[in-house]
Amino acid sequence: MTALHWLSIAEASQAFAARALSPVELLSSLLERIGRLDPRLHAFIRLDADAAMEAARAVEKEIAAGRKRGPLHGVPIGVKDIIDVAGLPTTCHSKILLDNMAKQDAVVIGRLRQAGAIIIGKLSTHEFAIGGPSFDLPFPPARNPWNPDHHPGGSSSGSGAGVCAGLFPGALGSDTGGSVRNPASACGIVGLKPTYGLVSRRGVFPLSFTLDHVGPLTRSVADVGLMLDAMAGYDGADVGSAASASSARPFGHMLDRGVRGLRVGFVRHFHESDMPADAAVATALEEAARVLQTEGADVRNVTLPSLNEFAAVNRVILCSESWSIHARWLRDRPGDYGQLARRRLLPGAFMGAGAYVGAQRRRLQMIAAVEDALRDVDVLLCASSMDPASRIEDAEETQRTYSRQARTPFNVTGHPALAMMSGLASNGLPLSVQFVGRYFDEAMLLRVAAVYEHATEWHKRRPPIG
Amino acid sequence: MDQQLVAALARAAGLEKALAEFPEDVAAAAAQALNNAGAIQVPEDPAVEPWPPMRAGTGL
Numbered sequence: 001m002t003a004l005h006w007l008s009i010a011e012a013s014q015a016f017a018a019r020a021l022s023p024v025e026l027l028s029s030l031l032e033r034i035g036r037l038d039p040r041l042h043a044f045i046r047l048d049a050d051a052a053m054e055a056a057r058a059v060e061k062e063i064a065a066g067r068k069r070g071p072l073h074g075v076p077i078g079v080k081d082i083i084d085v086a087g088l089p090t091t092c093h094s095k096i097l098l099d100n101m102a103k104q105d106a107v108v109i110g111r112l113r114q115a116g117a118i119i120i121g122k123l124s125t126h127e128f129a130i131g132g133p134s135f136d137l138p139f140p141p142a143r144n145p146w147n148p149d150h151h152p153g154g155s156s157s158g159s160g161a162g163v164c165a166g167l168f169p170g171a172l173g174s175d176t177g178g179s180v181r182n183p184a185s186a187c188g189i190v191g192l193k194p195t196y197g198l199v200s201r202r203g204v205f206p207l208s209f210t211l212d213h214v215g216p217l218t219r220s221v222a223d224v225g226l227m228l229d230a231m232a233g234y235d236g237a238d239v240g241s242a243a244s245a246s247s248a249r250p251f252g253h254m255l256d257r258g259v260r261g262l263r264v265g266f267v268r269h270f271h272e273s274d275m276p277a278d279a280a281v282a283t284a285l286e287e288a289a290r291v292l293q294t295e296g297a298d299v300r301n302v303t304l305p306s307l308n309e310f311a312a313v314n315r316v317i318l319c320s321e322s323w324s325i326h327a328r329w330l331r332d333r334p335g336d337y338g339q340l341a342r343r344r345l346l347p348g349a350f351m352g353a354g355a356y357v358g359a360q361r362r363r364l365q366m367i368a369a370v371e372d373a374l375r376d377v378d379v380l381l382c383a384s385s386m387d388p389a390s391r392i393e394d395a396e397e398t399q400r401t402y403s404r405q406a407r408t409p410f411n412v413t414g415h416p417a418l419a420m421m422s423g424l425a426s427n428g429l430p431l432s433v434q435f436v437g438r439y440f441d442e443a444m445l446l447r448v449a450a451v452y453e454h455a456t457e458w459h460k461r462r463p464p465i466g
Numbered sequence: 467m468d469q470q471l472v473a474a475l476a477r478a479a480g481l482e483k484a485l486a487e488f489p490e491d492v493a494a495a496a497a498q499a500l501n502n503a504g505a506i507q508v509p510e511d512p513a514v515e516p517w518p519p520m521r522a523g524t525g526l
Binding site: 309352 | 472483506
């Protein structure tokens with residue numbers, strides 16, 4: 001039998017339904033593992049063990065009484081500490097907000113609770129989802145379970161590290177320039193940035209209003225779909241929420257349909273010429289294309305605007321919007337930020353309105369370019385990270401490699417994008433690929449990702465920890 | 467970048483404290499802002515509008 005800590009959400013749910021496992025048993029096992037491993041990994045800022053156990057006992061009674069709500073019922077979920085959980089501080093991993101007690105749950109937390117999920121605690125992030133990995137903050141940075149000397153990606157770093165290490169089967173992250181997909185890539189798990197507006201951002205501390213997304217991280221494509229089923233939905237109080245989302249539910253309803261006859265657009269120039277990738281990453285991308293072709297997909301090359309320009313548009317928008325959020329603290333309390341966050345948030349003070357509007361005008365053209373490409377293909381395949389994760393204490397190498405990625409284009413355009421494991425580098429760290437879908441067509445995105453997952457079985461590899 | 471110009475812009479943005487305590491961070495931020503903005507091909511067609519468009523009667 002699979003060890004309890006490696007059970008997927010789907011497997012745990014089936015075991016609960018069959019009365020082969022109880023939510024209290026699963027949570028107890030995970031809490032023991034957290035106590036043993038988290039002192040090395042630092043995935044948690046705050047473990048909420050007592051409340052989680054109380055919830056598990058209540059859920060156990062419901063399930064025993066035959067009132068099972070769905071696949072998340074009784075499943076422990078970790079939460080990035082920029083998302084409000086009532087009664088717990090939302091610190092954003094920052095000295096600035098150490099006492100920022102959340103009065104109510106974020107909408108996405110409410111939806112997860114309604115589905116029966118158990119909130120297990122608040123997880124490490126880069127400071128305000130932008131400044132990290134850093135050692136000058138009130139909490140230590142999370143570390144990579146494949147090798148704790150390396151970073152686990154970010155900014156949803158605790159979410160990635162914890163799911164990867166088997167501390168919980170699913171987690172919430174946020175993604176403004178790739179912050180769900182980066183830890184998924186670095187930790188060899190699955191991370192989805194849904195279509196902009198599909199998941200409510202109300203109760204999530206903003207970084208950049210028009211780029212922010214909330215997404216799930218899990219160890220399987222199917223589990224990402226199960227979490228998204230609970231998370232997605234219109235929220236009239238979130239001005240970015242999509243009222244007319246036509247997403248077919250459940251999001252995993254096409255997971256077993258294969259890819260025969262589907263068209264996959266391979267954005268080779270991202271990793272070949274725009275930002276040449278590490279050789280192992282490039283080889284894994286070619287192998288991903290070959291696997292999909294073998295499974296019956298028509299893989300063809302697609303050209304989009306250059307990765308460097310996408311990145312510049314993302315940065316101008318992000319810096320401008322985040323300055324409007326952080327200006328008061330940067331003026332009054334600059335020393336209460338860690339250095340990385342301070343350096344990454346200050347540029348907005350020097351960007352004129354013309355730069356911001358210019359970036360937003362170019363953005364519209366970039367959206368049109370991706371939409372044009374997705375008229376001819378069903379999904380896009382491209383790189384996620386161009387390099388395996390660097391050593392966490394090598395600030396120079398981390399600075400060099402952190403921006404070498406192809407995730408920001410889809411924050412700029414708002415298309416759904418998923419990163420997942422595609423191999424192991426010679427140093428034993430995960431490699432990754434990224435799939436991108438049409439607006440609100442997460443089901444197709446998951447369908448293609450599931451084919452790749454089952455054909456390669458990288459998802460069965462586990463980090464050499466505990 | 468011209469350090470005097472950076473200092474003047476920082477003061478205009480209300481960043482006197484940051485300028486005094488973290489002058490290197492302020493200078494690096496100013497340089498980054500300039501580099502990023504210059505890397506974008508802003509549309510020449512005056513009719514290209516920014517995203518997101520204004521939409522009357524939707525949302526709230």
